[in-house]
Amino acid sequence: MINVTFYRMKSHSIHSFVISGHAFFAERGKDIVCAGVSAVSIGTINAIHALTGVTPEIEQGDGFLRCVLPKDLSENIQERVQLLLEGMIVSLQTIEEEYGEHMKITFKKQEVE
Incomplete structure (x- = not known):
């Protein structure tokens, strides 16, 4: 299963997110759930950089993405x-x-702003 966790500050703004795991919907390379989650998350990070100039801290691995x-x-x-x-x-x-x-x-929710 793919787990997506968004971390919000007390002000409700999103500070970071972590995506981990595998969908196991279909065999590797044909998994539309994995492809959809990957496209949305990487597309959002790319849009943040392209449209705002902000470069988030990124950590990636097999079935893992962390963005701060x-x-x-x-x-x-x-x-x-x-x-x-x-x-x-x-x-x-x-x-x-x-x-x-x-x-x-x-x-x-993050306890510290």
């Missing part, structure tokens, strides 16, 4: 980044609605 946003963003840039991340959530929730036995989205 810088803390010192201006209010305008922060709003734009958050909109892109909220769009990512909507896209992933659409996948989860159809293929929920292969992926799960969780939200966690």
